[in-house]
Amino acid sequence: MTDDRVVVALDVGGTGMKCALVGPDGVVVRTERHPTDAARGPAAVVDTILDVAAGLADKARADGLSPIAVGIAVPGVVDEARGVAVWSANVGFRDVPLRDLTVARLGLPTALGHDVRVGGLAEARLGAGRGTGHVLFVAIGTGIAAAHVVDGMAAVGAHGAAGEIGHILVRPDGPRCGCGRPGCLEAVASASAIGRRYAELTGETTDAPVTAAEVAERAATGEQLAGQVWREAIAALADGLASGQALFDVATIVLGGGLAQAGDRLLTPLRAALHERMTFHREPQLVAAALGDEAGCLGAALLALDAVGVRDHQEKR
């Protein structure tokens, strides 16, 4: 039996939008990328989102496919129940009723989701957490955020703000976080925090500061200060993940975001540090994300499929 149904999926970021047509089996049949160009202001960004979504639906029909729903992922605070992009610094959104706008324009059922939560959904159902039921997806980049996914559903919270693992306390005497509090995980162990800490210790102040990936690289070649910064970050990450595991008791922790591209330089010492912190806990698997920067778009597609009750793609558990 052939299935001509597809969903239109968009992952809207601060610089670009990753877009796709995805079948009920989770297979991507077409992808597109478009600039967000957020400097134009939120109204123009919304127009672009609607144009791109409508364009993809038209292309689907031209190819003999039937678009059945739309899924859109955005960063920031997202009220998924009401379909409203409550607040997003990157994209300039403030209380944008993106779901209703999309329904009005395309006439298709639409789901709005949070970028990290839908990324976690995709990793849990189609990626590195597949088949394990209880997954914590942790994206480590400029910031740190997480999605707790149980049986293929990501926890949203009472106000659309669940999963902010970057803001759990790990170092009360540590640096002040962007959120205003001292010692948040994000202030100590995000990719940007690692670069900052290294610059602070070495006194290197150039236009292009050393990145976390370079710190990991230099640590691997035996550079002492880089080694210290990297070890401190690993210890803080392990503390944060151990606190998360105490609360969530997941089977699998999936690490994504830019820092996860450090691969075994991150995973090997982090696994050891996490193991050391597991006392009464059941120890989770710690694995790298499998879907790369497509996770958000695939997750938006899953939200859309869920919205119309289609879950053929999902792994049996």
Added chain:
Amino acid sequence: MTDDRVVVALDVGGTGMKCALVGPDGVVVRTERHPTDAARGPAAVVDTILDVAAGLADKARADGLSPIAVGIAVPGVVDEARGVAVWSANVGFRDVPLRDLTVARLGLPTALGHDVRVGGLAEARLGAGRGTGHVLFVAIGTGIAAAHVVDGMAAVGAHGAAGEIGHILVRPDGPRCGCGRPGCLEAVASASAIGRRYAELTGETTDAPVTAAEVAERAATGEQLAGQVWREAIAALADGLASGQALFDVATIVLGGGLAQAGDRLLTPLRAALHERMTFHREPQLVAAALGDEAGCLGAALLALDAVGVRDHQEKR
């Protein structure tokens, strides 16, 4: 229409069992208390549990009621899916298939739950969190544990170990926890940790150490060391609850356990300290538990009602 259905509910603790017959509307129609007498060994405790449950079912029938299910709450690690009391120091259980044993003896559908998780279930559905959808119940006594309840279901975790908020890191330089790690919330802010810290600072070493309630009392009368210990504990609790809120984003935090009996001496400063820590977060209500030591037994009853698909009692949300 009269409803003659009841469930048999038992909350098995280290010293006593709280038992009840509960109707589908959550109303308790009979209560009993029995000693656990754990020193007799786990086999004898299991026999007592089965005798008490069978006795309650018989009394229900004698009163013209129809027992339709059994709910049992136990402490420790509980595999709710398999109905096995995996491990409990208090009661001496180790891999006891309590659900199947109860089904075999009483011939009624039976649900096994974790004492804090079912306590949270009851507070969320019938108690202080009623009507708010997303609840974090935190029990502070000898230890600290939590239950995250969303839409009337408590998160269990992949291995039955979710909710261990007592073991999130809050003070890396703090005292060592019973679990073996330094600086866990429980090692700094449980009722026993507060008593210990006060004894340490004052050098008071008597057979009956000063309790956390007394520390709160002495702090209220202006005793300086007691004030310091109480403030340190409040700050650590606020840090722990703020980390929990970052991850869970609940509408309501319900405080239970022995320490919550300190009432406004705890709640007023803790609300202020939590407020100070809310940056990007949506601030939860912070309230005292409403069901006292009956929460576990009521929660066991809710589990039993859920097991047979009866949820008449539940608040609309």
